[in-house]
Amino acid sequence: MIRAVRNYFVFLGRSAALAFDGDWRYYAWLGALTAMCAIGLNAYSHQLVDGLITTGMTDQVSWGVYIANFTFLVGVAAAAVMLVIPVYVYGNEELHDLVIFGELLAVAAIIMCLAFVTVDLGRPDRFWHLIPFLGEFNFPGSMLSWDVIVLNGYLVLNVYICGYLLYSRYRGQKPAKWFYIPFVFIGIFWAISIHTVTAFLYVGLGGRPFWNSAIVGPRFIASAFTAGPAMIILALQVIRRVTAYHVPDRALLTLRSIVQVSMIINLFLLANEVFKEFYTDSLHVASARYLYFGLHGHHALVPWIWTAIGLNLTAMTILALPISRSIKWLDLACVCAILGIWIEKGMGLVIPGFVPSPLGEIVEYIPSWNETLICLGIWAFGLLCYTLFLRMSVPILLGTLSQAGERNLVPAPATPRSDLPATNSAH
């Protein structure tokens, strides 16, 4: 037992040591991200001192880019299942090890989500009021309490699955199925639930007709399964470029078909929503009209949403054409899809829900400089986390960091290996 604990700590220690070791390019990258984090932290310190007045939010538009980014990133986290399902449900061996990269992305995304909701709180020092049993947890009444549970649960599930698989690989052991397969399947449903619950945060509000629509949940899922795998496609290419890890093109193309189908569904659902709003043409169309065309001379969101629609249509066109089998075009489609959906979910969903206000007042929202720096800081922090996770996990998956290596203080000469990573032997 003690030995097992000791082994585990040696593993953690070696991984952590590795995370801060690399060549100058790696340090430059870490340095840049750390600098951005420090700038974000500085901006957040100003917000703590002066209050949320440092943001662009008002009583009329009481949620802004923090909640917008939060909503988008919940989708990215949920999309990790788009790698899990092909592997564990359909037995696609190609993507097997890549699942870990997807799940680590989910972990980084959830960390960012939690950071975004924390910076949105007026009294973050009272976070303990949210802890079940310790505080006063309004469960099951408040959808926000559901969100606290599903997000933290999802974080734990993914940390556990990744940690277990990586540690098994490090020790050169076959992972025991009963120790992780059930959690993988729980994780699939859990991933859907995190984004559904996040959609229900909005859908449940009868006083906000723009959100109070049953299609918001399905739209969230469709857009998440577009932007998330698109992000994984880009991440995998970075991995194969800067590490020795081999990611086959076929894996990227499998993800391509997921992005392709999801994007089509996403735009179809969007068309449904637009039809319902504008054909009905009731008073409830005000928010949608404000978003797409402007209302009573206020147009702040119009350029945003048409940019998003343009990007999404471009992405869909590229994806529908055979040219997207070439990686360059695929990358372009992915970048368009990510940006398009980020706008659509953020400025295009959160903000118009508040405009006009329930009393018909139009107050526009523009994120402040300080607010923007905090967002950039959190994104940098998420990227920093993902970088460190990859720096630790890639050598383990390659077999270059293993328990066998512990005994040799002098590194052994490189053993000849095939270019392909060892497949996980769990199957």
Place this chain on the structure above:
Amino acid sequence: MPRPPGATDMNENLPVPPSPAPEPASMSRRSFLRGSTVMAAGVAAMAAGLAPLRKLGDFGSVDEFLQAHYNELSPDQMSTVLSRIEGEVQRQYGVRPHVRDLKAMNGVEFVYALNLTRCTGCRKCVHACVEENNQSRDPAIEYIRVLKMPNGTFDMEKGDHNYAPESVPEPGFFYMPVQCHQCKNPPCVKVCPVKATWQDPDGITVIDYNWCIGCRYCEAACPYFARRFNFSEPTIPKEQLNTNMSYLGNQPRHKGVMEKCHFCVQRTRAGLYPACLEVCPTGARKFGNILDPHSEVSQILKHKRVFVLKEEVGTLPRFFYYFDV
């Protein structure tokens, strides 16, 4: 081709090996020093980023941090809390207030009725409310919003929130004050993740300002734009502070928490009318106990043609509007 940073950084001068070399079992002294330096630099950068926090002085005491939810406080704990608040107010404003914890009375359910025929849009209620309830003057927080509506419509998008003519009323318009409707089915209470807002037995939805985490979900949920958030530390001139306070009512708030109209609990639970009613020059505002069949509001609800705002959202407001004719 650039050497991947993920690979080991020994053998700098050798050609790139065709396959990844193992990570060193233990770090060399050089890489350990380098790693530690990088870590230290990162930590130092973070510490430098936190520098503005030195100005952070008003986030409350340890006692406030550890204070339990309103409904969990014993009478003893409550009196400790009340005297602590009195001390805090005295330190901040130089006057000692009288802070009470007024509970709902038995057999009472408060209802408000507002006569749209009589309202002239003078906004005296708005200002009386600010003074009574110790709202922040800068930034200005007001619980009552008066809409100037053109005759012939109830589409609030056509309402004017910022009207400022020489004198009111203006012909062709009617005026509609909106404040918290103290709903019987309040969406704000349902969505609060920490039960910081709830409906008391007399029908008033109150907020525990010392428990609210400031997520603003209630503000998003309210169909009447009744809630106000303290985006910065409220400012009230010392000489204008109302020292007759109640815990769930007009005790001074701090930045980062929600507030709203509570039918002046510090007055109405002690047998007085709300401040907005007392100041109204036209008698447009009526308030009372709906459980008493002889009360003014009971008579109005029985004999006048009353309506509520946005009945379709199912919030069942306790705030009724009516016309005289």
